[in-house]
Amino acid sequence: MKKRYRALPAMAAAAALVLAGCAADAGSDGAGGEITFDVPDVPMLEEKGDYEDAVDIIAWSGFVEPEWSDAFTEETGCVVNRRVAGTSDEMVQLMRTGDYDLVSASGDASLRLIVGGDVAPINRDLIPNFGDDIVPGMQGQLYDTINGKVYGVPIGRGANILQYNSEVVTEEPTSWDIVWEADSPYAGQITAYDAPIYIADAAVYLMYHEPDLGITNPYALDEEQLAAAIELLQQQNALISEYWSDPVAQITSFAGGTTVAGTSWEILRKLAADDKLKGTLPVEGSTGWSDAWMISAESDAPNCAYEWMNYTSAAEVNGKIAMNFGMAPANGAFCETSDEAAAHCEEFNALNEEYFENVWYWTTPIEQCLDGRTDVQCTSFQEWTDAWVSVKG
């Protein structure tokens, strides 16, 4: 995973590492150090004090549940106020109100929050559970480790899989081609994710099949590469039965026979509870997501917030969240706690870094090329959003 962002020539990378030299004492392995950004200087918490009364958390549904938050309140006296958000964009907007202490940010939200100065760097010394048990693939990623500072405490990760109805698609697909190519045998029965970030899925496909385009990171597309991705998406548009952004709509689309193949999350396949629905990670790889706790720059309950991050990073609690949401836990030690835990880790490839080598976690596309190119300007999320309108026409 880490090598992905090491596309810069070795000299430049080494120089950047020297510049980001202070990364070492933050406990980071420096993987995010190659690309530097102008980040507002937000102080990090130096030492912990007394617990406050309450902590306000923005989270994905299933991340903050009474099953584990009640015990936390009992232990610390911090009352947990949860606000469930539906999309990364909503989380960013909510964090900017300054009313919340913590957010469970995915990679496409975190960069925006860090560069916007909305979140503070993390002091790892105050989070003992954020240690070696956190799987290596989730440490020091670009979207939460910037300029050598760590901004996120990993929670879990997952891949966007190719889900198919095995009664119609009888042979396990090895490639995403059935959802992209004009001659797909399942034309008119394909689903796609209805958000600009889905452009990255087209880029992943092109990266494999059209090496001449020179895409090395699906979130770092110059104008020409973006145009190619949009063209592919427009070709796909003719195959689509419906786009989904509401998870429930996606489940009913497969269940009702409207859709037989398309992008999905492991959790949705599980929720559908239908044996004929199968999921696979095709050869091209896929996009995915990796979530991390981030603390607000304006948090008025930093002590409660830090303890929450520490508490949820413990193997048991982190595992509960992962099992509840249906994702690979960040804390690898969880996998050894019970047979059930081991089975969950197996199912979600928690310790299988090879599996995640092929997964490109959601990251905010920005003008500065994330793959390290400096001779060209990449396209920003605004340009993706604008381009997305022309996919559906």
Added chain:
Amino acid sequence: MTSTATKPVSTMLYRSRRLRLGSLLTLPLVWLVGLYIASLALLLATAFWRVDPFTSKVTPAFQFDAFEQLLSNQAYLSTSLRTLGIALTVTLVSAAFAIPLGIYMAKIASPWMRGFLAVAITLPLWAGYLVKILAMRVTFTEEGFFNSFFGVFGISGPGFSQTTVVLTLTYLWFPYMALPVYTAIRQIPVNLFDASADLGARGWTTIRTVVMPLLAPALIAGSVFTFSLSLGDYIAAELVGGRTQMIGSVIANNINLNPPVAAAFALVPIAFVVLYLLGTRRTGALERM
């Protein structure tokens, strides 16, 4: 005791005309100007603001980038026209259903039947908006009610498409058209029908020359609802539209990532409605509403 002592408030209001007017209008005006118009204006002002390409944060400015973007990408135009087409179709279909139904209810049906139909028309209003869209979703899904019922006759449904969006929106907004039309027809004096018959007009001639002109204000009132509500909708497109993209879908996609574009594009349906109202005003129908 005089009444001045026992009812000081009403006495004071009686004496001061301004106070009287002020106390009557303050609350609705605060609502209208303060909350309704001001918040709308603030939102629309965002169209001229600057958005940071990295963080999506907006900062106050005065520039036309958002509008340039709308003009440079043809998809915004085609989306606008598609949405306009959907809204107009919904309005026409609603009117085409509402007129015969209204005439039947007001002039032909027995009191019992009239009551039953009135309940039947308003019944969908009792259920939530989302529930109704999901009901349509269940109906038109591939293995849903429509296909399994009509499949016997070799008919397959429209699936999730633009047609389904039109059907769903018609289903949602039909009561807003049917009720004013029905009320208007009921208010037409019976002797007008008699007079028309006495002069030798048959049924269709009576409808064309007597009923329709009297119906225009009600039709326009109803169409303002069906038209403007359809223009702004995006949930229907999302849940039963399949590949359909409407103005609302684009605004929803942009509202967090690029607020100026969302605000600028929000002016399009407003412009459509204003043009529509201006057009109907020329017919004089608004005065009689």
